[in-house]
Amino acid sequence: xxxxxxxxxxxxxxxxxxxxxxxxxxxxxxxxxxxxxxxxxxxxxxxxxxxxxxxxxxxxxxxxxxxxxxxxxxxxxxxxxxxxxxxxxxxxxxxxxxxxxxxxxxxxxxxxxxxxxxxxxxxxxxxxxxxxxxxxxxxxxxxxxxxxxxxxxxxxxxxxxxxxxxxxxxxxxxxxxxxxxxxxxxxxxxxxxxxxxxxxxxxxxxxxxxxxxxxxxxxxxxxxxxxxxxxxxxxxxxxxxxxxxxxxxxxxxxxxxxxxxxxxxxxxxxxxxxxxxxxxxxxxxxxxxxxxxxxxxxxxxxxxxxxxxxxxxxxxxxxxxxxxxxxxxxxxxxxxxxxxxxxxxxxxxxxxxxxxxxxxxxxxxxxxxxxxxxxxxxxxxxxxxxxxxxxxxxxxxxxxxxxxxxxxxxxxxxxxxx
Numbered sequence: 001x002x003x004x005x006x007x008x009x010x011x012x013x014x015x016x017x018x019x020x021x022x023x024x025x026x027x028x029x030x031x032x033x034x035x036x037x038x039x040x041x042x043x044x045x046x047x048x049x050x051x052x053x054x055x056x057x058x059x060x061x062x063x064x065x066x067x068x069x070x071x072x073x074x075x076x077x078x079x080x081x082x083x084x085x086x087x088x089x090x091x092x093x094x095x096x097x098x099x100x101x102x103x104x105x106x107x108x109x110x111x112x113x114x115x116x117x118x119x120x121x122x123x124x125x126x127x128x129x130x131x132x133x134x135x136x137x138x139x140x141x142x143x144x145x146x147x148x149x150x151x152x153x154x155x156x157x158x159x160x161x162x163x164x165x166x167x168x169x170x171x172x173x174x175x176x177x178x179x180x181x182x183x184x185x186x187x188x189x190x191x192x193x194x195x196x197x198x199x200x201x202x203x204x205x206x207x208x209x210x211x212x213x214x215x216x217x218x219x220x221x222x223x224x225x226x227x228x229x230x231x232x233x234x235x236x237x238x239x240x241x242x243x244x245x246x247x248x249x250x251x252x253x254x255x256x257x258x259x260x261x262x263x264x265x266x267x268x269x270x271x272x273x274x275x276x277x278x279x280x281x282x283x284x285x286x287x288x289x290x291x292x293x294x295x296x297x298x299x300x301x302x303x304x305x306x307x308x309x310x311x312x313x314x315x316x317x318x319x320x321x322x323x324x325x326x327x328x329x330x331x332x333x334x335x336x337x338x339x340x341x342x343x344x345x346x347x348x349x350x351x352x353x354x355x356x357x358x359x360x361x362x363x364x365x366x367x368x369x370x371x372x373x374x375x376x377x378x379x380x381x382x383x384x385x386x387x388x389x390x391x392x393x394x395x396x397x398x399x400x401x402x403x404x405x406x407x408x409x410x411x412x413x414x415x416x417x418x
Contacts, residue, residue, distance in 0.1 A: 073111030073119075076103040078131045083259050083417065086111055086119050093140035093186040094122040097417055100259040102128040105135065108353050123280055125353030127192060134231040134253075136189035136415055137353050139273050141182070168268070169375065172366045174251055174261040177416045179268055189415035190265060190273060193343040193355050194363065195250065196235025201227050204236075224405060228252050231413055233344040237361050239410045243378045243402040246364045246411040253413055261416040267367030267397075269414055270381050273357065274395055282351040287394065294389025296351055297359025297382075298341050302389055340385050340408070358382045358394035361410035369399040376401055384408035 077084055080100045083091075091097040095118050098104060104111040105128060109121035119126065126138040168179055182188040197204045204223060223240035229249050241249070246264065253262040265273075277283045287293050294302040344355040351357065359382070367379035377399040383392040386408040400409070 073104060073106055073113070073121075075111070077101070078103050087113050087116055089117060091185050091417075092118075094118040096122065096126060096138045096140075096187055097185065098128055099257075099415070099417055101254070101257055102130050102136075102260075105129050107135075125351075127353055128189065132230075135192040136231065136413075137192050138189055139187050139269070139276055141185075141187045141272050167368055168266045168366045169368050172247065173266075174263045174416055176418070177261055177263070179266050182269070182416060183272070185417055188269060188417065190269065190354070191231035191413040192353060193231045193233060193235065193412075194361055195229035195238045195246075195411050195413055196232060196343050197223075197238045198228055198230050201225070204238075226252075229411075229413060231343075233355075235343045237340065237343055237410050239340070239361055240405050240407055241364075241410060242405045243364045243400070247366075250411055250413045254415070257418075259418055261418065262413050263366070263416060264411055265363070265365050265381075265414045267365055267379060267381075270365055270367075271395070273354070277351050277357075280352060283394070289393055289395050292390045293358045293383070293392070293394045295348075297349060297389060297394065298339065298346070298356065298385045299359045299383065299387055299389040299392070300385065302359065356382075359387075359389070360385050361408055362398070362406065364409065364411040367397070369397075378402055380409055 073086065075084060075086055075098050077098045077100055083097045083099045085091055085095050085097055086104070087095055089095055104126075107127045109124035109126045110119075111126060112120050114120055122138070122140060127135050128138070129135045170178065173179070204225065204227075223238065224242050224245045226245070227249055229238055238246075238249075251261070251263045254260055255262070274283075274288050278285060278288060283296060287295055293299070341349075341356070341360055344350070349356045349359065361382070362380040362384045363382045364378060364380050367381075368375065369377050369379055379397045379399045381397060382394060383389075383396055384406075400406070
């Protein structure tokens with residue numbers, strides 16, 4: 001019995017050895033086949049070919065997408081990873097950048113490209129907007145001259161002689177931004193509307209001032225609050241705000257973006273915008289530099305029709321009251337009436353898709369007054385509903401201490417492309 005068990009075990013061991021030998025032979029044959037027939041190389045080539053075709057398909061899809069965008073002027077870059085242009089080429093005055101976080105908007109000017117190199121509507125006020133609906137207008141910084149077709153760059157020659165020699169304090173600009181770099185990109189964006197108070201700051205929207213609350217500092221304290229402004233139609237304009245707070249609020253609008261920064265306009269940006277409006281015949285020289293801007297701005301001397309909402313100041317300043325469904329404003333220069341409009345409230349104040357660049361509210365800028373070299377002052381532009389169109393044209397400059405504020409003084413946001 002014992003011998004039988006040993007025999008059985010012996011047979012099992014032999015069978016195992018034979019099995020191993022057979023497996024080794026098969027493995028050797030397989031390895032020889034793999035090494036000598038190029039299966040590995042062929043497999044790698046197949047992988048490389050597949051990857052190349054996949055990459056080519058992605059490129060073809062991108063090219064097709066770009067062609068569609070170029071043809072129809074559609075580019076949604078709100079979820080993108082890099083700043084782009086409609087044509088895919090370099091950014092120029094006629095092929096502007098659509099920054100990450102924004103998309104094109106065909107409101108009154110087409111982003112369509114007929115030649116694949118430039119954008120058809122570049123000279124008519126191209127509008128972009130972010131995912132929250134804040135809108136900005138492209139300002140070409142290099143303008144085509146109709147006579148010789150050369151590029152005409154900005155010169156500081158606009159406006160009355162008051163404060164014409166102006167500059168910017170570099171420390172005021174957002175980190176990493178200089179004034180010249182924006183011009184070199186071919187242009188820049190400014191808010192389509194004056195800065196409005198966001199709806200989540202209801203305590204500011206619901207302020208109802210009475211004759212008892214007529215102290216200017218009290219009004220400034222009410223509106224000089226930290227918050228992120230909006231650039232949207234029919235918003236309550238953010239007035240009674242100091243330069244310091246307007247600067248902080250404007251820069252907070254896109255402070256977490258790696259592709260664009262926000263801030264106030266510089267004096268050079270303001271003048272470049274006016275020069276562009278003149279070049280496109282959107283306004284006349286008389287309406288900018290000479291005597292009267294009342295034809296395209298909300299001044300005490302202007303006559304407004306089609307107004308749907310406004311605020312009324314009686315005196316300087318006492319009460320404010322928001323009223324709806326008003327269709328006319330008293331004309332003339334009656335000193336008892338001055339009317340602050342909501343943002344973008346009348347079409348006659350729009351030029352090349354920009355609303356209320358003149359009148360309605362003065363707007364703080366980064367500009368310093370080099371005449372008196374007072375670093376505690378900053379220049380504001382555009383004049384207001386409380387000034388007259390005659391004597392205060394759109395190019396006029398006025399300076400104020402950075403911690404002062406006025407009921408007819410607000411701000412506008414500019415985009416600085418990185």
